[in-house]
Ligand SMILES: O=C([O-])CC(=O)C(=O)O
């Protein structure tokens with residue numbers, strides 16, 4: 001076995017109905033139900049203009065930093081509905097993907113989205129695309145094509161661990177990972193949380209929302225409410 005040059009073709013996948021159900025939920029609500037964990041770092045930003053949320057199983061790629069030979073292999077082996085999750089060891093000097101590769105992924109593979117922990121390029125052609133594309137930044141500087149790299153092994157993307165087949169959910173706020181084994185049990189909780197959050201926003205709109213807890217909490221934490229001006233000299 002060539003460590004560092006392995007391409008696994010098989011992954012355990014989440015059920016399709018789970019993928020559909022999570023697509024209806026804001027990533028923030030689901031992350032709150034994981035005790036505010038599971039989100040990739042804010043450096044992973046939405047670069048395109050999708051009409052709906054990104055949701056699908058992770059097809060993981062571990063690039064040698066700034067190199068995209070392995071990512072080219074992923075173009076061949078990924079499937080419809082996958083979310084490509086690309087670990088680039090946080091290199092921020094070279095774009096590892098651009099319009100040519102994205103065109104294949106959108107038009108020939110019909111992937112659900114692409115998440116790159118690193119720069120991309122050809123943004124002027126891609127920024128209006130409906131395909132969800134997340135990346136750190138852009139640069140005209142291109143990638144090397146030497147390898148090594150691996151496909152469908154555990155990777156690190158946006159500061160969190162992603163296993164092949166984990167559920168990846170992305171919206172305008174960013175991207176979260178839901179571990180495949182936990183996705184089914186988490187769903188009902190996330191749906192209930194989402195309903196409550198919507199109801200809360202509606203009650204704040206109406207002015208009937210509960211604000212009493214704020215005073216209680218401030219008191220409990222020894223805040224001082226001072227009926228006076230701030231005076232720098234005092
Ligand atoms: O040249 C590359 O490998 C990446 C790129 O710009 C493209 O996919 O258009």
Ligand SMILES: [Mg+2]
Nearest residue numbers: 098099100122
């Ligand atoms: Mg290009």
